[in-house]
Amino acid sequence: MEVFWFIPTHGDGRYLGSAEGARAVDATYMRQIAQAADRLGYGGVLLPTGSSCEDAWVVASSLIPVTERLKFLVAVRPGLMSPTLSARMAATFDRISGGRLLINVVTGGDPVENAGDGLFLNHSERYELTNEFLEVWRRELAGETVQFEGGHLKIEGGKVLYPPVQKPYPPLYFGGSSAAAQEVAADHIDVYLSWGEPPHEVAEKLDQVRKLAAERGRQVRFGIRLHVIVRETSEEAWREADRLISKVDDAAIEAARKVFARYDSVGQQRMTRLHGGDRSQLEIYPNLWAGVGLVRGGAGTALVGNPQEVAGLMKQYADLGIDTFILSGYPHLEEAYQFADLVFPLLPVKRPEGTGGPTSTSPFGELIANSIKPSEKAPVS
Numbered sequence: 001m002e003v004f005w006f007i008p009t010h011g012d013g014r015y016l017g018s019a020e021g022a023r024a025v026d027a028t029y030m031r032q033i034a035q036a037a038d039r040l041g042y043g044g045v046l047l048p049t050g051s052s053c054e055d056a057w058v059v060a061s062s063l064i065p066v067t068e069r070l071k072f073l074v075a076v077r078p079g080l081m082s083p084t085l086s087a088r089m090a091a092t093f094d095r096i097s098g099g100r101l102l103i104n105v106v107t108g109g110d111p112v113e114n115a116g117d118g119l120f121l122n123h124s125e126r127y128e129l130t131n132e133f134l135e136v137w138r139r140e141l142a143g144e145t146v147q148f149e150g151g152h153l154k155i156e157g158g159k160v161l162y163p164p165v166q167k168p169y170p171p172l173y174f175g176g177s178s179a180a181a182q183e184v185a186a187d188h189i190d191v192y193l194s195w196g197e198p199p200h201e202v203a204e205k206l207d208q209v210r211k212l213a214a215e216r217g218r219q220v221r222f223g224i225r226l227h228v229i230v231r232e233t234s235e236e237a238w239r240e241a242d243r244l245i246s247k248v249d250d251a252a253i254e255a256a257r258k259v260f261a262r263y264d265s266v267g268q269q270r271m272t273r274l275h276g277g278d279r280s281q282l283e284i285y286p287n288l289w290a291g292v293g294l295v296r297g298g299a300g301t302a303l304v305g306n307p308q309e310v311a312g313l314m315k316q317y318a319d320l321g322i323d324t325f326i327l328s329g330y331p332h333l334e335e336a337y338q339f340a341d342l343v344f345p346l347l348p349v350k351r352p353e354g355t356g357g358p359t360s361t362s363p364f365g366e367l368i369a370n371s372i373k374p375s376e377k378a379p380v381s
């Protein structure tokens with residue numbers, strides 16, 4: 001099981017839907033989160049993309065020299081960049097970081113935001129473009145000189161002179177719930193991502209992608225994107241969930257619903273449908289809570305509970321074939337520690353070499369009476 005964390009380049013704080021308790025996400029704070037994730041043993045971090053975020057490539061590049069093992073899941077945007085230019089960027093980043101780049105393929109689901117970026121393709125056309133983009137991108141990074149003419153792209157002699165460290169190219173991650181998205185995943189993607197729906201709904205999507213990939217003679221790994229609220233007791237965790245949305249009023253929920261309604265993203269429609277704007281019906285499956293999605297686009301559900309409950313639900317997802325969990329929590333610095341402290345010992349987590357505890361002779365915690373080492377939890381193997 002791989003566990004990733006999140007760099008909140010679009011903002012952070014103690015409450016959703018409120019400036020109260022908000023936290024400036026500047027270079028220093030992003031560095032703190034990345035270094036915490038690196039030291040705690042998270043395998044990587046996701047950097048979001050879109051008009052509400054700092055640029056993911058610039059931010060991730062700034063974090064290379066201040067981290068040691070951490071991988072960076074950074075978006076490529078078909079339609080907003082040339083596949084050849086994107087391939088060169090990926091190769092450069094991978095070389096400079098020593099093979100620590102992962103690629104998140106994002107087609108974009110908000111027509112208004114797309115228009116602001118100069119992209120005027122409908123849902124089907126965007127996935128046609130994504131398919132062409134990835135064919136060119138993969139071939140160039142695999143060392144080919146590409147001649148290509150499709151319905152959206154024409155490339156003459158596209159190539160990458162300096163190859164990436166990872167062969168044939170940095171792994172491709174991708175999420176999309178529509179039939180068109182699943183076809184792209186089956187053709188090109190290494191890790192297919194789902195947002196945090198109830199396990200039976202996730203299982204249906206994974207089965208569909210698994211079948212499509214098999215028809216092409218391919219195998220696809222699976223991941224899931226979730227928030228997490230974990231405390232020592234279940235009662236504490238649910239109080240924290242209630243506190244997180246305690247500043248969210250009905251006007252904010254309605255404003256968010258109007259924005260989400262314009263999306264042509266099937267995944268966003270599924271997220272919104274989980275709660276329907278009703279704050280009284282937010283536990284949609286045991287220990288799975290849709291409160292974040294009341295006002296946040298994209299990933300809108302959270303694992304909520306004590307360590308055993310959270311780990312138990314993660315294992316349910318793992319039983320479906322999911323091996324990568326991309327998590328986040330508010331505020332992101334403190335919650336990175338909270339999850340690692342409470343849940344890592346209960347999971348068979350694949351942690352980068354050199355992590356997993358302090359490197360000095362100091363124990364976890366303070367010595368008892370200045371001389372007695374406190375007991376430690378044994379990690380799950």
